[in-house]
Amino acid sequence: MALRKLEPGALVGEQVFDAIHGAIMSGDLPAGHRLRIRDLAAELGTSVMPVREAIRRLEENGLAEAIPYKGAVVKGFTxxxxxxxxxxxxxxxxxxxxxxxxxxxxxxxxxxxxxxxxxxxxxxxxxxxxxxxxxxxxxxxxxxxxxxxxxxxxxxxxxxxxxxxxxxxxxxxxxxxxxxxxxxxxxxxxxxxxxxxxxxxxxxxxxxxxxxxxxxxxxxxxxxxxx
Structure with missing residues:
Protein backbone atom coordinates (compact mmCIF):
# COMPACT_ATOMS: atom_id res chain seq x y z
CA MET A 1 0.00 0.00 0.00
CA ALA A 2 0.97 3.67 -0.21
CA LEU A 3 0.08 5.01 3.23
CA ARG A 4 2.56 7.23 5.06
CA LYS A 5 3.34 7.34 8.76
CA LEU A 6 1.32 9.90 10.67
CA GLU A 7 2.72 13.21 11.85
CA PRO A 8 3.28 13.31 15.64
CA GLY A 9 1.24 15.74 17.69
CA ALA A 10 -1.63 16.16 15.23
CA LEU A 11 -5.16 14.78 15.63
CA VAL A 12 -4.56 11.10 15.05
CA GLY A 13 -8.17 10.21 14.22
CA GLU A 14 -8.42 12.81 11.49
CA GLN A 15 -5.02 11.88 10.06
CA VAL A 16 -5.97 8.22 9.88
CA PHE A 17 -9.26 8.99 8.17
CA ASP A 18 -7.61 11.40 5.73
CA ALA A 19 -4.87 8.89 4.90
CA ILE A 20 -7.23 6.00 4.13
CA HIS A 21 -9.76 8.27 2.42
CA GLY A 22 -7.01 9.75 0.25
CA ALA A 23 -5.77 6.29 -0.74
CA ILE A 24 -9.28 5.34 -1.85
CA MET A 25 -9.72 8.59 -3.78
CA SER A 26 -6.43 8.07 -5.61
CA GLY A 27 -7.15 4.44 -6.42
CA ASP A 28 -4.24 3.15 -4.31
CA LEU A 29 -6.87 1.23 -2.33
CA PRO A 30 -9.14 -0.03 -5.14
CA ALA A 31 -12.70 -1.34 -4.95
CA GLY A 32 -12.81 -4.67 -3.13
CA HIS A 33 -9.56 -4.10 -1.23
CA ARG A 34 -9.72 -5.52 2.30
CA LEU A 35 -9.28 -2.91 5.01
CA ARG A 36 -7.43 -4.99 7.59
CA ILE A 37 -7.40 -2.93 10.75
CA ARG A 38 -4.12 -4.22 12.20
CA ASP A 39 -2.29 -3.95 8.89
CA LEU A 40 -3.45 -0.38 8.37
CA ALA A 41 -2.54 0.55 11.95
CA ALA A 42 0.94 -0.89 11.51
CA GLU A 43 1.49 0.92 8.22
CA LEU A 44 0.30 4.22 9.65
CA GLY A 45 2.15 3.75 12.93
CA THR A 46 -0.87 4.05 15.17
CA SER A 47 -3.15 1.94 17.36
CA VAL A 48 -6.15 0.06 16.03
CA MET A 49 -8.78 2.33 17.60
CA PRO A 50 -8.47 5.33 15.23
CA VAL A 51 -8.31 2.94 12.25
CA ARG A 52 -11.51 1.23 13.38
CA GLU A 53 -13.21 4.63 13.76
CA ALA A 54 -11.95 5.76 10.33
CA ILE A 55 -13.40 2.65 8.69
CA ARG A 56 -16.73 3.29 10.42
CA ARG A 57 -16.77 6.81 8.96
CA LEU A 58 -15.87 5.47 5.52
CA GLU A 59 -18.80 3.07 5.73
CA GLU A 60 -21.11 5.95 6.67
CA ASN A 61 -19.85 7.87 3.63
CA GLY A 62 -20.50 4.94 1.30
CA LEU A 63 -16.81 4.34 0.58
CA ALA A 64 -16.44 1.08 2.50
CA GLU A 65 -18.72 -1.80 3.40
CA ALA A 66 -18.71 -4.68 5.88
CA ILE A 67 -18.68 -8.13 4.27
CA PRO A 68 -19.71 -11.13 6.44
CA TYR A 69 -16.74 -13.34 7.41
CA LYS A 70 -14.39 -10.97 5.57
CA GLY A 71 -14.53 -7.63 7.36
CA ALA A 72 -14.48 -4.16 5.86
CA VAL A 73 -13.55 -3.63 2.22
CA VAL A 74 -13.43 -0.65 -0.11
CA LYS A 75 -16.91 -0.41 -1.60
CA GLY A 76 -17.26 -2.62 -4.66
CA PHE A 77 -19.04 -2.02 -7.94
CA THR A 78 -22.70 -2.66 -8.71
Missing part, protein backbone atom coordinates in the same frame (compact mmCIF):
# COMPACT_ATOMS: atom_id res chain seq x y z
CA UNK A 79 -24.68 -1.51 -11.73
CA UNK A 80 -27.60 -0.63 -9.50
CA UNK A 81 -25.55 1.80 -7.41
CA UNK A 82 -23.89 3.25 -10.52
CA UNK A 83 -27.24 4.03 -12.11
CA UNK A 84 -28.74 5.41 -8.89
CA UNK A 85 -25.78 7.65 -8.00
CA UNK A 86 -25.32 8.95 -11.52
CA UNK A 87 -29.05 9.63 -11.92
CA UNK A 88 -28.90 11.89 -8.85
CA UNK A 89 -25.66 13.46 -10.07
CA UNK A 90 -27.36 14.22 -13.37
CA UNK A 91 -30.26 15.99 -11.67
CA UNK A 92 -28.08 18.08 -9.37
CA UNK A 93 -25.21 18.89 -11.71
CA UNK A 94 -27.36 19.96 -14.63
CA UNK A 95 -29.16 22.42 -12.38
CA UNK A 96 -25.92 23.60 -10.77
CA UNK A 97 -24.47 24.14 -14.26
CA UNK A 98 -27.51 26.11 -15.39
CA UNK A 99 -27.36 28.40 -12.36
CA UNK A 100 -23.58 28.73 -12.43
CA UNK A 101 -23.31 29.57 -16.12
CA UNK A 102 -25.68 32.50 -15.64
CA UNK A 103 -23.65 33.99 -12.78
CA UNK A 104 -20.02 32.94 -13.28
CA UNK A 105 -17.53 35.80 -13.11
CA UNK A 106 -14.43 36.52 -15.18
CA UNK A 107 -12.03 35.56 -12.35
CA UNK A 108 -13.91 32.28 -11.89
CA UNK A 109 -13.61 31.58 -15.60
CA UNK A 110 -9.87 32.23 -15.44
CA UNK A 111 -9.58 29.71 -12.61
CA UNK A 112 -11.67 27.22 -14.59
CA UNK A 113 -9.36 27.60 -17.60
CA UNK A 114 -6.35 26.93 -15.35
CA UNK A 115 -7.97 23.74 -14.05
CA UNK A 116 -8.81 22.73 -17.61
CA UNK A 117 -5.20 23.10 -18.71
CA UNK A 118 -3.98 21.22 -15.62
CA UNK A 119 -6.55 18.50 -16.29
CA UNK A 120 -5.31 18.05 -19.86
CA UNK A 121 -1.68 17.88 -18.68
CA UNK A 122 -2.49 15.25 -16.04
CA UNK A 123 -4.41 13.20 -18.57
CA UNK A 124 -1.59 13.36 -21.12
CA UNK A 125 0.80 12.05 -18.46
CA UNK A 126 -1.54 9.25 -17.40
CA UNK A 127 -2.18 10.69 -13.93
CA UNK A 128 -5.82 9.63 -13.64
CA UNK A 129 -6.38 10.68 -10.02
CA UNK A 130 -4.88 14.14 -10.68
CA UNK A 131 -7.01 14.44 -13.82
CA UNK A 132 -10.13 13.76 -11.76
CA UNK A 133 -9.07 16.25 -9.08
CA UNK A 134 -8.66 19.05 -11.64
CA UNK A 135 -11.89 18.09 -13.39
CA UNK A 136 -13.81 18.29 -10.12
CA UNK A 137 -12.21 21.65 -9.23
CA UNK A 138 -13.20 23.03 -12.62
CA UNK A 139 -16.79 21.93 -12.14
CA UNK A 140 -16.88 23.02 -8.50
CA UNK A 141 -15.91 26.56 -9.54
CA UNK A 142 -18.84 26.69 -11.94
CA UNK A 143 -21.25 25.17 -9.44
CA UNK A 144 -20.11 27.59 -6.73
CA UNK A 145 -21.21 30.44 -8.98
CA UNK A 146 -24.77 29.21 -8.43
CA UNK A 147 -24.59 30.76 -4.97
CA UNK A 148 -25.96 27.60 -3.36
CA UNK A 149 -23.29 25.99 -1.13
CA UNK A 150 -25.65 23.19 -0.06
CA UNK A 151 -26.06 22.13 -3.68
CA UNK A 152 -22.28 22.12 -4.17
CA UNK A 153 -21.66 20.07 -1.02
CA UNK A 154 -24.27 17.48 -2.04
CA UNK A 155 -22.54 17.10 -5.40
CA UNK A 156 -19.13 16.78 -3.72
CA UNK A 157 -20.52 14.03 -1.49
CA UNK A 158 -21.69 12.11 -4.55
CA UNK A 159 -18.28 12.58 -6.22
CA UNK A 160 -16.59 11.01 -3.20
CA UNK A 161 -19.03 8.12 -3.21
CA UNK A 162 -18.51 7.33 -6.90
CA UNK A 163 -14.77 7.99 -7.09
CA UNK A 164 -13.93 4.33 -7.78
CA UNK A 165 -16.41 4.35 -10.66
CA UNK A 166 -14.88 7.51 -12.08
CA UNK A 167 -11.39 5.99 -11.95
CA UNK A 168 -12.37 2.88 -13.92
CA UNK A 169 -14.30 4.96 -16.45
CA UNK A 170 -11.36 7.27 -17.07
CA UNK A 171 -8.95 4.35 -17.30
CA UNK A 172 -11.20 2.69 -19.89
CA UNK A 173 -11.21 5.82 -22.04
CA UNK A 174 -7.42 6.13 -21.87
CA UNK A 175 -6.76 2.45 -22.57
CA UNK A 176 -9.15 2.41 -25.53
CA UNK A 177 -7.52 5.45 -27.12
CA UNK A 178 -10.53 7.68 -26.44
CA UNK A 179 -8.95 10.15 -24.02
CA UNK A 180 -10.64 13.03 -25.83
CA UNK A 181 -13.92 11.90 -24.26
CA UNK A 182 -12.49 13.00 -20.92
CA UNK A 183 -11.99 16.65 -21.85
CA UNK A 184 -14.22 17.60 -24.82
CA UNK A 185 -17.28 18.16 -22.65
CA UNK A 186 -15.31 20.40 -20.29
CA UNK A 187 -14.02 22.41 -23.26
CA UNK A 188 -17.57 22.92 -24.52
CA UNK A 189 -18.74 23.75 -21.01
CA UNK A 190 -16.11 26.45 -20.71
CA UNK A 191 -17.28 27.96 -23.98
CA UNK A 192 -20.92 27.97 -22.88
CA UNK A 193 -20.06 29.40 -19.46
CA UNK A 194 -17.89 32.11 -21.03
CA UNK A 195 -20.86 33.06 -23.21
CA UNK A 196 -23.14 33.01 -20.13
CA UNK A 197 -25.45 30.59 -21.94
CA UNK A 198 -27.14 28.56 -19.18
CA UNK A 199 -29.27 26.45 -21.52
CA UNK A 200 -26.31 25.35 -23.65
CA UNK A 201 -24.22 24.68 -20.53
CA UNK A 202 -27.01 22.59 -19.02
CA UNK A 203 -27.30 20.49 -22.18
CA UNK A 204 -23.54 19.86 -22.19
CA UNK A 205 -23.61 18.87 -18.52
CA UNK A 206 -26.49 16.47 -19.14
CA UNK A 207 -24.68 14.89 -22.10
CA UNK A 208 -21.45 14.62 -20.11
CA UNK A 209 -22.95 12.76 -17.14
CA UNK A 210 -24.95 10.50 -19.48
CA UNK A 211 -21.80 9.64 -21.45
CA UNK A 212 -19.85 8.94 -18.25
CA UNK A 213 -22.62 6.67 -17.00
CA UNK A 214 -22.57 4.61 -20.19
CA UNK A 215 -18.76 4.48 -20.28
CA UNK A 216 -18.57 3.15 -16.72
CA UNK A 217 -21.50 0.77 -17.25
CA UNK A 218 -19.72 -0.77 -20.23
CA UNK A 219 -16.53 -1.09 -18.18
CA UNK A 220 -18.28 -2.83 -15.30
CA UNK A 221 -20.09 -5.27 -17.56
CA UNK A 222 -17.04 -6.01 -19.69
CA UNK A 223 -14.32 -6.14 -17.06
CA UNK A 224 -15.88 -6.76 -13.66
CA UNK A 225 -18.77 -9.04 -14.70
CA UNK A 226 -21.30 -7.27 -12.51
CA UNK A 227 -25.03 -7.48 -13.08
Missing amino acids: LEELLHVYAVRRLLEVEATRLGAAAVTAPMLDDMRFEYRSMREALAEGRIADYLDHDERLLALLYAASGNPVLVEMIRTLWRRCRSYKIVGAQRAVESGESALLWTYQEKLLEAASAHDPDAAARISDDSVAAATERIRATLVGSFHVS
Whole structure:
Protein backbone atom coordinates (compact mmCIF):
# COMPACT_ATOMS: atom_id res chain seq x y z
CA MET A 1 0.00 0.00 0.00
CA ALA A 2 0.97 3.67 -0.21
CA LEU A 3 0.08 5.01 3.23
CA ARG A 4 2.56 7.23 5.06
CA LYS A 5 3.34 7.34 8.76
CA LEU A 6 1.32 9.90 10.67
CA GLU A 7 2.72 13.21 11.85
CA PRO A 8 3.28 13.31 15.64
CA GLY A 9 1.24 15.74 17.69
CA ALA A 10 -1.63 16.16 15.23
CA LEU A 11 -5.16 14.78 15.63
CA VAL A 12 -4.56 11.10 15.05
CA GLY A 13 -8.17 10.21 14.22
CA GLU A 14 -8.42 12.81 11.49
CA GLN A 15 -5.02 11.88 10.06
CA VAL A 16 -5.97 8.22 9.88
CA PHE A 17 -9.26 8.99 8.17
CA ASP A 18 -7.61 11.40 5.73
CA ALA A 19 -4.87 8.89 4.90
CA ILE A 20 -7.23 6.00 4.13
CA HIS A 21 -9.76 8.27 2.42
CA GLY A 22 -7.01 9.75 0.25
CA ALA A 23 -5.77 6.29 -0.74
CA ILE A 24 -9.28 5.34 -1.85
CA MET A 25 -9.72 8.59 -3.78
CA SER A 26 -6.43 8.07 -5.61
CA GLY A 27 -7.15 4.44 -6.42
CA ASP A 28 -4.24 3.15 -4.31
CA LEU A 29 -6.87 1.23 -2.33
CA PRO A 30 -9.14 -0.03 -5.14
CA ALA A 31 -12.70 -1.34 -4.95
CA GLY A 32 -12.81 -4.67 -3.13
CA HIS A 33 -9.56 -4.10 -1.23
CA ARG A 34 -9.72 -5.52 2.30
CA LEU A 35 -9.28 -2.91 5.01
CA ARG A 36 -7.43 -4.99 7.59
CA ILE A 37 -7.40 -2.93 10.75
CA ARG A 38 -4.12 -4.22 12.20
CA ASP A 39 -2.29 -3.95 8.89
CA LEU A 40 -3.45 -0.38 8.37
CA ALA A 41 -2.54 0.55 11.95
CA ALA A 42 0.94 -0.89 11.51
CA GLU A 43 1.49 0.92 8.22
CA LEU A 44 0.30 4.22 9.65
CA GLY A 45 2.15 3.75 12.93
CA THR A 46 -0.87 4.05 15.17
CA SER A 47 -3.15 1.94 17.36
CA VAL A 48 -6.15 0.06 16.03
CA MET A 49 -8.78 2.33 17.60
CA PRO A 50 -8.47 5.33 15.23
CA VAL A 51 -8.31 2.94 12.25
CA ARG A 52 -11.51 1.23 13.38
CA GLU A 53 -13.21 4.63 13.76
CA ALA A 54 -11.95 5.76 10.33
CA ILE A 55 -13.40 2.65 8.69
CA ARG A 56 -16.73 3.29 10.42
CA ARG A 57 -16.77 6.81 8.96
CA LEU A 58 -15.87 5.47 5.52
CA GLU A 59 -18.80 3.07 5.73
CA GLU A 60 -21.11 5.95 6.67
CA ASN A 61 -19.85 7.87 3.63
CA GLY A 62 -20.50 4.94 1.30
CA LEU A 63 -16.81 4.34 0.58
CA ALA A 64 -16.44 1.08 2.50
CA GLU A 65 -18.72 -1.80 3.40
CA ALA A 66 -18.71 -4.68 5.88
CA ILE A 67 -18.68 -8.13 4.27
CA PRO A 68 -19.71 -11.13 6.44
CA TYR A 69 -16.74 -13.34 7.41
CA LYS A 70 -14.39 -10.97 5.57
CA GLY A 71 -14.53 -7.63 7.36
CA ALA A 72 -14.48 -4.16 5.86
CA VAL A 73 -13.55 -3.63 2.22
CA VAL A 74 -13.43 -0.65 -0.11
CA LYS A 75 -16.91 -0.41 -1.60
CA GLY A 76 -17.26 -2.62 -4.66
CA PHE A 77 -19.04 -2.02 -7.94
CA THR A 78 -22.70 -2.66 -8.71
CA LEU A 79 -24.68 -1.51 -11.73
CA GLU A 80 -27.60 -0.63 -9.50
CA GLU A 81 -25.55 1.80 -7.41
CA LEU A 82 -23.89 3.25 -10.52
CA LEU A 83 -27.24 4.03 -12.11
CA HIS A 84 -28.74 5.41 -8.89
CA VAL A 85 -25.78 7.65 -8.00
CA TYR A 86 -25.32 8.95 -11.52
CA ALA A 87 -29.05 9.63 -11.92
CA VAL A 88 -28.90 11.89 -8.85
CA ARG A 89 -25.66 13.46 -10.07
CA ARG A 90 -27.36 14.22 -13.37
CA LEU A 91 -30.26 15.99 -11.67
CA LEU A 92 -28.08 18.08 -9.37
CA GLU A 93 -25.21 18.89 -11.71
CA VAL A 94 -27.36 19.96 -14.63
CA GLU A 95 -29.16 22.42 -12.38
CA ALA A 96 -25.92 23.60 -10.77
CA THR A 97 -24.47 24.14 -14.26
CA ARG A 98 -27.51 26.11 -15.39
CA LEU A 99 -27.36 28.40 -12.36
CA GLY A 100 -23.58 28.73 -12.43
CA ALA A 101 -23.31 29.57 -16.12
CA ALA A 102 -25.68 32.50 -15.64
CA ALA A 103 -23.65 33.99 -12.78
CA VAL A 104 -20.02 32.94 -13.28
CA THR A 105 -17.53 35.80 -13.11
CA ALA A 106 -14.43 36.52 -15.18
CA PRO A 107 -12.03 35.56 -12.35
CA MET A 108 -13.91 32.28 -11.89
CA LEU A 109 -13.61 31.58 -15.60
CA ASP A 110 -9.87 32.23 -15.44
CA ASP A 111 -9.58 29.71 -12.61
CA MET A 112 -11.67 27.22 -14.59
CA ARG A 113 -9.36 27.60 -17.60
CA PHE A 114 -6.35 26.93 -15.35
CA GLU A 115 -7.97 23.74 -14.05
CA TYR A 116 -8.81 22.73 -17.61
CA ARG A 117 -5.20 23.10 -18.71
CA SER A 118 -3.98 21.22 -15.62
CA MET A 119 -6.55 18.50 -16.29
CA ARG A 120 -5.31 18.05 -19.86
CA GLU A 121 -1.68 17.88 -18.68
CA ALA A 122 -2.49 15.25 -16.04
CA LEU A 123 -4.41 13.20 -18.57
CA ALA A 124 -1.59 13.36 -21.12
CA GLU A 125 0.80 12.05 -18.46
CA GLY A 126 -1.54 9.25 -17.40
CA ARG A 127 -2.18 10.69 -13.93
CA ILE A 128 -5.82 9.63 -13.64
CA ALA A 129 -6.38 10.68 -10.02
CA ASP A 130 -4.88 14.14 -10.68
CA TYR A 131 -7.01 14.44 -13.82
CA LEU A 132 -10.13 13.76 -11.76
CA ASP A 133 -9.07 16.25 -9.08
CA HIS A 134 -8.66 19.05 -11.64
CA ASP A 135 -11.89 18.09 -13.39
CA GLU A 136 -13.81 18.29 -10.12
CA ARG A 137 -12.21 21.65 -9.23
CA LEU A 138 -13.20 23.03 -12.62
CA LEU A 139 -16.79 21.93 -12.14
CA ALA A 140 -16.88 23.02 -8.50
CA LEU A 141 -15.91 26.56 -9.54
CA LEU A 142 -18.84 26.69 -11.94
CA TYR A 143 -21.25 25.17 -9.44
CA ALA A 144 -20.11 27.59 -6.73
CA ALA A 145 -21.21 30.44 -8.98
CA SER A 146 -24.77 29.21 -8.43
CA GLY A 147 -24.59 30.76 -4.97
CA ASN A 148 -25.96 27.60 -3.36
CA PRO A 149 -23.29 25.99 -1.13
CA VAL A 150 -25.65 23.19 -0.06
CA LEU A 151 -26.06 22.13 -3.68
CA VAL A 152 -22.28 22.12 -4.17
CA GLU A 153 -21.66 20.07 -1.02
CA MET A 154 -24.27 17.48 -2.04
CA ILE A 155 -22.54 17.10 -5.40
CA ARG A 156 -19.13 16.78 -3.72
CA THR A 157 -20.52 14.03 -1.49
CA LEU A 158 -21.69 12.11 -4.55
CA TRP A 159 -18.28 12.58 -6.22
CA ARG A 160 -16.59 11.01 -3.20
CA ARG A 161 -19.03 8.12 -3.21
CA CYS A 162 -18.51 7.33 -6.90
CA ARG A 163 -14.77 7.99 -7.09
CA SER A 164 -13.93 4.33 -7.78
CA TYR A 165 -16.41 4.35 -10.66
CA LYS A 166 -14.88 7.51 -12.08
CA ILE A 167 -11.39 5.99 -11.95
CA VAL A 168 -12.37 2.88 -13.92
CA GLY A 169 -14.30 4.96 -16.45
CA ALA A 170 -11.36 7.27 -17.07
CA GLN A 171 -8.95 4.35 -17.30
CA ARG A 172 -11.20 2.69 -19.89
CA ALA A 173 -11.21 5.82 -22.04
CA VAL A 174 -7.42 6.13 -21.87
CA GLU A 175 -6.76 2.45 -22.57
CA SER A 176 -9.15 2.41 -25.53
CA GLY A 177 -7.52 5.45 -27.12
CA GLU A 178 -10.53 7.68 -26.44
CA SER A 179 -8.95 10.15 -24.02
CA ALA A 180 -10.64 13.03 -25.83
CA LEU A 181 -13.92 11.90 -24.26
CA LEU A 182 -12.49 13.00 -20.92
CA TRP A 183 -11.99 16.65 -21.85
CA THR A 184 -14.22 17.60 -24.82
CA TYR A 185 -17.28 18.16 -22.65
CA GLN A 186 -15.31 20.40 -20.29
CA GLU A 187 -14.02 22.41 -23.26
CA LYS A 188 -17.57 22.92 -24.52
CA LEU A 189 -18.74 23.75 -21.01
CA LEU A 190 -16.11 26.45 -20.71
CA GLU A 191 -17.28 27.96 -23.98
CA ALA A 192 -20.92 27.97 -22.88
CA ALA A 193 -20.06 29.40 -19.46
CA SER A 194 -17.89 32.11 -21.03
CA ALA A 195 -20.86 33.06 -23.21
CA HIS A 196 -23.14 33.01 -20.13
CA ASP A 197 -25.45 30.59 -21.94
CA PRO A 198 -27.14 28.56 -19.18
CA ASP A 199 -29.27 26.45 -21.52
CA ALA A 200 -26.31 25.35 -23.65
CA ALA A 201 -24.22 24.68 -20.53
CA ALA A 202 -27.01 22.59 -19.02
CA ARG A 203 -27.30 20.49 -22.18
CA ILE A 204 -23.54 19.86 -22.19
CA SER A 205 -23.61 18.87 -18.52
CA ASP A 206 -26.49 16.47 -19.14
CA ASP A 207 -24.68 14.89 -22.10
CA SER A 208 -21.45 14.62 -20.11
CA VAL A 209 -22.95 12.76 -17.14
CA ALA A 210 -24.95 10.50 -19.48
CA ALA A 211 -21.80 9.64 -21.45
CA ALA A 212 -19.85 8.94 -18.25
CA THR A 213 -22.62 6.67 -17.00
CA GLU A 214 -22.57 4.61 -20.19
CA ARG A 215 -18.76 4.48 -20.28
CA ILE A 216 -18.57 3.15 -16.72
CA ARG A 217 -21.50 0.77 -17.25
CA ALA A 218 -19.72 -0.77 -20.23
CA THR A 219 -16.53 -1.09 -18.18
CA LEU A 220 -18.28 -2.83 -15.30
CA VAL A 221 -20.09 -5.27 -17.56
CA GLY A 222 -17.04 -6.01 -19.69
CA SER A 223 -14.32 -6.14 -17.06
CA PHE A 224 -15.88 -6.76 -13.66
CA HIS A 225 -18.77 -9.04 -14.70
CA VAL A 226 -21.30 -7.27 -12.51
CA SER A 227 -25.03 -7.48 -13.08
